Amino acid sequence: MDDRLRVKAEELQPQIVDFTQRLIQTRSISGEEGAIARLIQDEMRKLGYDEVLTDPAGNVIGILRGRGQGETIMFNCHMDHVSEGNLADWEYEPYGGTVAGGWVHGRGASDVKGAIASQVYGVYLLKALGIELQGDVILTFVIDEEPGDMWGMKHLCQDWLNRPVSLVVLGEATSLDIYLGHRGRLEMELIGRGKMSHSSAPWLGVNAVTKMAPVITKLDELSRSLPEDDVLGKSTLSVTHISCQPGWGSTVPDICRVWVDRRYLPSESTEEVVNQFKQAVAECQAADPDINVECRIRQLAHTSYTGISETEQLLKQPYLVPQDNPYVQKVVKALQDIGQNPSFGVWDFGTDGSYTAHVLGIPTIGYAPGEEEYAHRPTDRVRIDFLIKAAVGNAAICRAVAGCYPKEV
Template sequence: MSEITMKLKEISESLNDEAIAFAQKLIQTPSISGNERDVADLLIAEMEKLGYDQVFRDDMGNVVGIVEGSKEGPTIMYNSHLDHVSPGDANNWEGYNPYGGEIDICAVDDQDGNSDQAECIHGRAASDVKGGEAAQVYAGAVLLKLKEEGYDFKGNYMFTGVVQEEPAEMVGMVHLIDQTFKEKGLTYDAMVSSEATSLKLYCGHRGRVEMLATVYGRTSHGSAPWLGINAIYKSMPLIAKIKDELYPSLPEDEHLGQASLSLNIIECSPGALSIVPDKCMLSIDRRTIPGESAETALKEIEGLIEEIAAEDDEFKADVKVKSAVETSYMGREYEVDKEMYPWKISENHPFLQAAASALEELGEPVKYGYWDFGTDASKTAGIDKKPTIGYSPMQEQYAHTPYDKVRTDFLKRAMVGNAAIYLKVVEAGEEAFEELEW
């Protein structure tokens, strides 16, 4: 083990208790999407206390902290989101307060999902993403102490906490990169996400497109349905084609799995018992793989609509990508399409290999994986094509559940792991920051 690796472990061990206490504070601070101000304040105060070289909040409410190396070099963004989903019914939490941040020894899974016992912090967002967030903030603290002790390293360690990730429109991340970074003259060369990975290195995920197909009819009185055209009935052939023809034909990626499609909401209008509906709206969740896009997904549904219309003169329908208006706690408003991009990084990419080498030097097992869900990496990797990975102490199976928790031993390992990854990748050379291809 090298001298600097030994020093990293020594410094990290000295900060373990503080990092765990900070994770508790984060969990004890509610921050449902659109209401992240208190947790943003907490993060800013903590990074200022730790001595980050730059700390600021942008006009969207995103939080940024930067640890500056002593030499010029790449900027690695370590990213978490500030928001979390509702805790739901508190009665389902089996004695834990969703915002309690209690610590105890409990049944939990190990790195490979096998049954184990470990010390855990309980509460909403412990596994999505406040456990990982604490590990990232305190990895910066490790680097600060390393610098204080006279060790030189290059580049910039940049922590970013973004708003409104959970609604899945990337609005906080897009504003941060496309607006805030440009205004402040900042750039980034690669990103490490804190989304749950069980200490594995995650290499990608499918994209997501939310579509709305509307089938049209004509109203009549419910007592005389023959005078109208029932939009619900007219939607049935489209539903059947989506389920029986389109879904089974979707392509598959060797790493990310099969593209998928799910019809999740059906609504009708006017929606009164005595009126034959003249609109039936189908909300479709489409998961895409590299090579697919919102445009290709729309064309698939449009093709089915054309097939049915060719056989039924009364059939009329259209489809579009859904949109939403998101307003941040700072009052900044965006209307955004509900689309997230698929992406992956090759396990042979120099950035990923440098990260793996860093973990190996710590004595950590190196394993790879891919997320089932989407993340804000759809912006950094899917759009910007920057090298992106996931590395986190949190475990995916506990996210959004009333069993939400994070292992304290994993949090400690992730803190030193994040710092080691940073030091290794900034020395990896220009090839480590080559644009992603798939």
């Protein structure tokens, strides 16, 4: 049985690689996922998935139905990716999907188009081999993950996912290991207000930029005293953006806007983290009453390719699934049974898993062929042997969670 999965996946390698290439060749920057959504739906229809549909936001869903009375497992990848950046930095054409040296190269290969192919074909392996399951397998491909506020995933779960799910498997890069969570992330926006004047007479104004300087220094001090966790790593704070208005050379600016990326641990509450910013500002204001800075979690405006517009807070809670969670243990055993030997890990970056794990309370893990070191870089690539192994692993995970019908053969 186990060997049948591997043999079938190797037989399907040309199709799996070809699908990965077509996914990479279909540019899908956040908000522009229409073409890739059609491509994924067409592929699942061609492979005979029982149901293929989209929700109003444009998230794609494919279902392989079980015989009933089993548990539901959900796979998930995002369909969008970050920009290619500077073309001169790329060895291979970013949207070429070039196959070379045992890899498929191009933007999104590691994050997460290789994983899309290994999920679509991994679940298909069961169908191709006539292996029936008790529970359903749901594949979900969401819009707008990269902006960082889980907007696509929120819509999928609120508008469509109206059923209990036992385990979510994310396709974010894990190098075939099992990842169990990540730090939380919020983006803070500080808006400093001053008074505009001609820069030849600065005494008539209040410079919003220079009044922001002590606040930034205070935050930098705070960043050096943040807690650390053995598993999830260090709590961090990074100033990522500064801008001012009006930004004219002859004018003292009256607005200064600063964005701060804050990664935090389960031991720190979101409220506590937000209050740290307010406290830092209050201390600065106590020393200089001309400092007038408002702090809030930054909001991001989205419009989906289907035309839905909404604003969402840039906030993701931390989560960590325990290693001894029974579903995690089932996955480990299923992968060991097919000769894989995954370690446990966590991501440095945040994922949509924060929605399924933290908001919905569903055990959420990562298992995917991509390698974190290639994500968002001009060296973006995915190993072909990992694509095939991940497809076999995904099929094995389905059997372990949704159960074989009749019971284990």
